[in-house]
Amino acid sequence: MPRSPSTRSARRAVSMTDVAAHAQVSQKTVSRVVNGEPYVREEVRLRVQSAIKELDFRPNAAARSLVTRRTRRIGVVALGTAFHGPTSALAALESVARADGYSLSVHRTDSTDRDEIQSAVDTLLNEGAEGIVLSEPKQLEGPPLQIRADVAVLTLGARGLTDREDELVVGADEESGGHLATEHLLALGHQTVHHIAGPEAWVSSQLREQGWASALREQGAKFHEAVAGDWTPRSGFEAMTQLLKGDILPTAVFVANDQMAIGAISAIAGQGLTVPGDISMVGFDDIDVAEFQPTPLTTLRQEFSLAALRGMNALIQTIDGTVPENVRHLVPLSFVNRSTTAPPPRSGTTNPW
Incomplete structure (x- = not known):
């Protein structure tokens, strides 16, 4: 007569002794296999592992830690x-x-x-x-x-x-990543690169900004104070809006993360400008949606x-x-070159503000 579900669920848990009997080895051998210890012949190890799988044996982590003094x-x-x-x-x-x-x-x-x-x-x-x-x-x-x-x-x-x-x-x-992003934009012919940074208290923001600044110094490019965001798309939109209000329209911007870069691109489009036709942009992180933007985002991928x-x-x-x-x-980091960077416009662009 088949056992009821309640009877099956209440059956005794499989023990290490059961595995030893099934595999025809000692309990000590089973213990060695379970704990990954050496000095077990490969044929024996495979036999014990097969028994563990057949019996659905689940080692008790607490008990194992008492024996090995390891909690893993x-x-x-x-x-x-x-x-x-x-x-x-x-x-x-x-x-x-x-x-x-x-x-x-x-x-x-x-x-x-x-x-x-x-x-x-x-x-x-x-x-x-x-x-x-x-x-x-x-x-x-x-x-x-x-x-x-x-x-x-x-x-x-x-x-x-x-x-x-x-x-x-x-x-x-991350510092080298900021340096690489800025070097890429300068190599395309941009006279300088503006920066939308992350929050000042974050180490990542500090390192990426340091990389940007060092690349500008090495190339003798003009330095503009970074505008800080808080990693969110909205803050990227607001920071880019602030940059667009300057006397000279930026032609290249390195943004400290992809989400702020996406917000910044939205601010640029809102002024009738294009990326990269008017302004080139590099992000950071290579989030899932970066590749699938209307203009796929050039960025740095963290491994x-x-x-x-x-x-x-x-x-x-x-x-x-x-x-x-x-x-x-x-x-x-890996530089992911997509579609948001290009040489600067041939003639100066009039600031729409």
Whole structure:
């Protein structure tokens, strides 16, 4: 007589002993296979793995951690934001961690308050985190953080955040990205490049602006003060509107992210001007919609997956007791040349304002 659904759901959970009996090996051998330990013949390992799959055995993580003294858990302190960069970095981290057999515990913070960050670290350590990732994209005021944690620490970004000599730092080379965008526009013949920056407190904004400014200095191009936005399309629209009110109409603009660039293009179109016919533009990030704008956006792509892979690999090496070769690593960006840049107009354009 078939068992009812309630009977099936209440059946005893499959144990490691059941797997051992099914695979005709010792329980210790099953434990070694489950925990990825060496000294198991390949034929035996495959037999145990087949038994695990057939019986739908699910190792108890808590029990396994008692045996191995490993939780395989990484703690992440992340700024609570929905912006593209931080969320993409977090998604990439989670994907890499999962592929390496680690889980992530994420503690979101709403500010760069030092006590709040330390409190988040303490919470993650109490949850058994074997390593800590700091993904705080805003600039901290004052001296570096003094993180109290007897575990490896990775800062996901271009600048370190802590005073630890063993701090791992992996991030995108955003300053070089700003430099590359500006160089591209100057090489097309533009006399100078204006800049719509992100919020001043964000490290990404600072680095991209530094790259822009250094490229102008190297080429001896005229410098105009950057106009700041807040990463949103509306702020890009408003910043571009401000630039359009100047005495001289800009012919080239480097915008610190794609969303502001999309808003800026809307402001340009509202004045009867075109991109790139009248004004060339380069964005930053290569968000999903950048390629599918009426005029596909030329931009810089951040390799979030590569940065996360290198950062997590370095962190896991450190957790396993191996010192990685490079404790600080910057990942190059990719220049995506689409349709929003061109040489400047042959004759000066009259400012429509």
